[in-house]
Amino acid sequence: xxxxxxxxxxxxxxxxxxxxxxxxxxxxxxxxxxxxxxxxxxxxxxxxxxxxxxxxxxxxxxxxxxxxxxxxxxxxxxxxxxxxxxxxxxxxxxxxxxxxxxxxxxxxxxxxxxxxxxxxxxxxxxxxxxxxxxxxxxxxxxxxxxxxxxxxxxxxxxxxxxxxxxxxxxxxxxxxxxxxxxxxxxxxxxxxxxxxxxxxxxxxxxxxxxxxxxxxxxxxxxxxxxxxxxxxxxxxxxxxxxxxxxxxxxxxxxxxxxxxxxxxxxxxxxxxxxxxxxxxxxxxxxxxxxxxxxxxxxxxxxxxxxxxxxxxxxxxxxxxxxxxxxxxxxxxxxxxxxxxxxxxxxxxxxxxxxxxxxxxxxxxxxxxxxxxxxxxxxxxxxxxxxxxxxxxxxxxxxxxxxxxxxxxxxxxxxxxxxxxxxxxxxxxxxxxxxxxxx
Numbered sequence: 072x073x074x075x076x077x078x079x080x081x082x083x084x085x086x087x088x089x090x091x092x093x094x095x096x097x098x099x100x101x102x103x104x105x106x107x108x109x110x111x112x113x114x115x116x117x118x119x120x121x122x123x124x125x126x127x128x129x130x131x132x133x134x135x136x137x138x139x140x141x142x143x144x145x146x147x148x149x150x151x152x153x154x155x156x157x158x159x160x161x162x163x164x165x166x167x168x169x170x171x172x173x174x175x176x177x178x179x180x181x182x183x184x185x186x187x188x189x190x191x192x193x194x195x196x197x198x199x200x201x202x203x204x205x206x207x208x209x210x211x212x213x214x215x216x217x218x219x220x221x222x223x224x225x226x227x228x229x230x231x232x233x234x235x236x237x238x239x240x241x242x243x244x245x246x247x248x249x250x251x252x253x254x255x256x257x258x259x260x261x262x263x264x265x266x267x268x269x270x271x272x273x274x275x276x277x278x279x280x281x282x283x284x285x286x287x288x289x290x291x292x293x294x295x296x297x298x299x300x301x302x303x304x305x306x307x308x309x310x311x312x313x314x315x316x317x318x319x320x321x322x323x324x325x326x327x328x329x330x331x332x333x334x335x336x337x338x339x340x341x342x343x344x345x346x347x348x349x350x351x352x353x354x355x356x357x358x359x360x361x362x363x364x365x366x367x368x369x370x371x372x373x374x375x376x377x378x379x380x381x382x383x384x385x386x387x388x389x390x391x392x393x394x395x396x397x398x399x400x401x402x403x404x405x406x407x408x409x410x411x412x413x414x415x416x417x418x419x420x421x422x423x424x425x426x427x428x429x430x431x432x433x434x435x436x437x438x439x440x441x442x443x444x445x446x447x448x449x450x451x452x453x454x455x456x457x458x459x460x461x462x463x464x465x466x467x468x469x470x471x472x473x474x475x476x477x478x479x480x481x482x483x484x485x486x487x488x489x490x491x492x493x494x495x496x497x498x499x500x501x502x503x504x505x506x507x508x509x
Contacts, residue, residue, distance in 0.1 A: 076091065077091055077119075078091055079092070080092060080094070080123040080125050081121065081123045083125070083168055085153075085156075088151055088152060088154075088173070089151065090149075090151070090154070091148065091149070091151075092149050093120070093148050094146070095118045095188075096116070096117060096141060096143050096145055096147065098115065098116040098143065098163075099143045101113055112129070113128065113130075113134040114128045114163070115141065116163060116164060118188060120187045122191060123166070124191050125168060125169060126164055126170070127170035127172065128170070129171070129176075133176070136174070137176075137178045146180070146183045146187060148181055149176065149178055150177045151173070152173060152175075154169075154170060155169050155170075155171055156168060156169075160212035160213065161213065161214075161215065162214060162215050163216055164193065164215075165193055165215050192293060193217075193218050194293070195218065195219060196401055197219060197221055197246065197251040197253060198251045199401065200251075203217070219253075222247045222301065222308065223245070223246060223287075224244065224245045225243075226242075226244040227242065229241070242256075248301065248306065249304040249305065250304075296406055296408060300376075304397065304455070326345075327347055327348075328347075328350075329347050329349050329438075330385055331351055331383060331387055331389065332385075332387035332388035334349065334388075335450055338440065338444055339445065342440055343445065346437065347440060348437050350433065350434070350435045350436075351385045351434065351436075352385070352431065352432065352433045353382070353430050353432050353434065354382040355430060356379065356430060357381070357382070360380045362377065362378060362399075363376060363377055364376055374407075375406075376396040377394070378394070379402075380394075380451075381394060381429070390451070391452070392436065392453075392454050393452065393454065394436070394454050395454060395455050398455060398456050399457075401456075401457055434457050436454035436456065436457045437454065437455050437457075438454060439455045
């Protein structure tokens with residue numbers, strides 16, 4: 072079959088049922104009736120070769136009438152179906168439509184040519200979960216379900232808990248990155264499988280709710296990207312922290328607020344040991360400076376990272392701030408690798424609008440000082456994390472000291488800028504700066 076005969080998921084609408092798509096089934100689950108456990112609906116997530124996905128569903132009489140069995144991970148051609156508005160809360164993907172299979176729908180297995188990705192995720196940074204949750208009332212459900220990625224810590228083996236629904240199996244753990252952690256509870260029939268898979272460290276998906284999956288050690292670009300970022304940011308597991316503390320006494324560094332003028336005039340070598348934060352408004356974004364770099368230029372597995380130069384201004388001074396990968400990801404809402412692929416297709420649409428939206432925004436950033444900042448060889452400062460002051464900023468108590476549960480830890484050597492070509496901030500390249508327009 073030629074790809075030209077297929078419709079793209081992004082082009083689907085309610086004007087006709089004469090649609091034909093080629094897609095991979097990335098997820099499958101059933102909706103059941105609470106009163107007797109019988110299947111009410113079969114659900115799938117379909118992903119096409121343009122990296123768009125959509126929720127599709129079918130009632131049992133239609134699903135069981137398909138001549139071709141549908142399995143998770145398979146690639147199929149779906150022909151003749153209706154398109155509906157996606158309604159309700161906790162929608163499975165952030166797509167405005169959904170597909171309903173009918174008695175006229177045909178399903179055909181096709182060869183997997185590798186053109187369609189195995190998975191697609193819509194990740195929300197763990198640091199943004201509290202802000203997202205605060206948008207809703209206690210009994211209100213969010214519009215979309217959320218994808219997160221992190222490291223499992225403090226895994227508690229399967230136990231039973233007495234609930235209003237009777238005795239239920241439960242597994243608990245924390246999901247973490249280098250800065251944040253959140254408690255997770257896994258319920259339902261798949262708890263036993265989750266417990267076994269975690270113990271054996273296999274790559275397998277486990278459903279916690281009917282439509283959700285838990286992937287451990289997934290062979291996917293997003294996981295590779297996460298592991299490299301954690302290594303760069305100095306992430307240590309709970310056991311690694313304990314062993315490190317046993318070898319040497321560790322004192323949590325104080326967090327100190329500085330103005331932009333302080334950063335440019337009052338730095339000493341003692342400040343290299345501190346964790347500094349500053350608040351400013353973004354006056355301009357330099358789109359002429361490369362906004363990404365390879366995090367590893369010596370190994371075979373290079374991964375793109377964000378690096379965005381902005382002109383910052385507060386009541387005391389103005390200077391250049393370099394938003395490094397974690398800070399930039401929280402603005403862009405995606406990884407640099409994904410943004411770069413989209414940027415190649417539509418450079419004027421994908422990144423530039425996001426950068427323009429940043430101008431005029433007031434932000435608080437965590438500054439990673441280096442020796443060049445102290446010696447004044449460089450007046451460009453690296454920001455390793457960023458907070459929108461309208462949703463989150465360090466409290467007065469946090470400005471004195473950040474506790475372990477809310478701290479943001481970064482390795483002093485998280486990014487070797489001297490090894491990165493065309494990196495403003497070193498003594499050799501400090502002459503390239505953004506200037507205010509008069």
